[in-house]
Amino acid sequence: MKDYLFTVAERFMRYVQVDTQSDPTSHKHPTTEKQKDLSKVLTSELLSLGLADAHTDEYGYVYATILSNTDKKVPAICFCSHVDTAPDCSGTNVKPILHKHYSGEDIILPDDTTQVISKKDYPYLEKHIGNDIITASGLTLLGADDKAGVAVIMDMANYLVSHPEIRHGDIKILFTPDEEVGQGTAKLDLKKLGADYAYTLDGGEAGTFEDETFSADGARIIINGVISHPGYAKDKMVNALKIAGEILAALPKNEFSPETTKGRQGFVHPVSVNGIAEKATIEFIIRDFITTNLEKHEKRLEAIAEEVMSKHTKAGMQFEVWEQYRNMKEILDQHTQVSAFAAEAYKRAGLNVVNEPIRGGTDGSRLSFMGLPCPNIFTGMQAIHSKHEWIAVKDMEKAVEVLVNLVQVWEENS
Structure with missing residues (x-):
């Protein structure tokens, strides 16, 4: 993908400006109607890419399919991210800032200069000196959790549509509401989704892969x-x-x-x-x-x-x-190819897999026990749910590369 002009950063910076915070006190689905604002944007963009079945349902879920272009019978693979952001910190009027060629100095956020992102507090910044970094402005969270995952999936779709020589089976795209308040799968229609296996894009540092949760x-x-x-x-x-x-x-x-x-x-x-x-x-x-x-x-x-x-x-x-x-590993241990194929995709992207358990849960936990084995892939998000939230563009681009590799690994092994 060295000659590909990635769209993931541009998409991400647009998506985070849409307020999609979920509400833990609401009993509606979705818990906030404004989550549908981003769902509708994504549906429109997917339709523009030629994914004819793309739609937003009444609960704010987005479903779409990149149709198979191989003669092989390949399991349908779903990539999933959530559109909502956490209630922990304001997500209204997010102003993303692109810091070109990060120098290694402290990043002082302009709308509240008491908010400082430093290598002392976030050592992972050291690995991104010279790379582009995106932050918020100091008054809100950024929304990388999980609009980074959304942007990665959208850029993968853009790449595959424009590169039909890449062989793959049916690829299902799913964007969910309300993950941050524990309702991400509450109204999901698995039959309509039609996937055999899935991966959430909701992880941190590049190279991390999670197939075990609390x-x-x-x-x-x-x-x-x-x-x-x-x-x-x-x-x-x-x-x-x-x-x-x-x-x-x-x-x-x-x-x-x-x-x-x-x-x-x-x-x-x-x-x-x-x-x-x-x-x-x-x-x-x-x-x-x-x-x-x-x-x-x-x-x-x-x-x-x-x-x-x-x-x-x-x-x-x-x-x-x-x-x-429940711990997704109880299910994923019965489907070892799901993690093995991901490891191969990471390897092809030049990454060593760092497999660590999540001291928390993801939509993948519930999806796995609903019959859709679903581990978690990195996006690069850091300092999530806070005003210090940041992400490196390089990490998001590398996640896109992993997904493109992954669909090919599934096709080759079918």
Whole structure:
């Protein structure tokens, strides 16, 4: 692809200017209508490339197909990214800045000069001295998570349409809403998609490849206190909020939490406390790479809560657990060619595969358990969900090259 004029950076800088933040408090699909603004842009561009079936559905999903140009029977491969950006940091009026030939100096963002991107804080910048870097202006996130993935897939489509000599099977393109709020596959029509295997484009440094995620549950402790008029509460009132505080204080200080774990260690993390004196609720997320460990963490959490409750015999407690997602590796280990073919594509692009587990989840986690084995490919995104978010153009271009290689590897091995 050395003579190809990549479009990925230009596309990316256009896409990030469309506000697509999702809303964790909404129960609609998509959670914000504005996500469809980008979906419609992408559909229009795909139609312009000649992908006649490209469309946006009522939920904001974009479906399209690059039709097979080989006589071989090749599995249909899907490339997937999400259009929404995280609620953690403003995504309104994003102003992307292209820093040509990054010199290695600190990058001071112009709209808020207290926002500084430095090699000290982000050592990966060292690898991109002399390369082009894209940042936001200091007031918003950039949106590389995951508009970088969107732009990579779109540039791959542009390349394949303009280079029909590249042999491949059916390629399915999927852009999803609401991934950042855990609803990325909620309204996905797998039958309409028609893919056999998939890859999300939602990863970080060039060369990274992820086929393993946390397994995840949610948990809730509901505390029912005893309410009375506070002026006459002696020996009567049992304050549910205070019990909630005691339970949180009883959690281990040097283990069992995100701030004290790394690598393959799991954790239990309180994410919200709500209530009044009569009734309080604590919400938790529970994570581990070994699915069977989730139950152990949950029993330990329940035991901690019950120990606290034993001091408040007039109060009551409910303990609830529900499944969120599971480790994609449990599925991908049954389809080893999916990762093996990706490794070959990385090799052809001159990259060594860095295979690390994700201390989190992706749409690929759910897709894998829905019957569509789906690991994760890098885009280059860095410092995601923050005003310091940045990405190197070279990384996005290399991701495009990997995808072009990957569709050929699938065709050659069919």
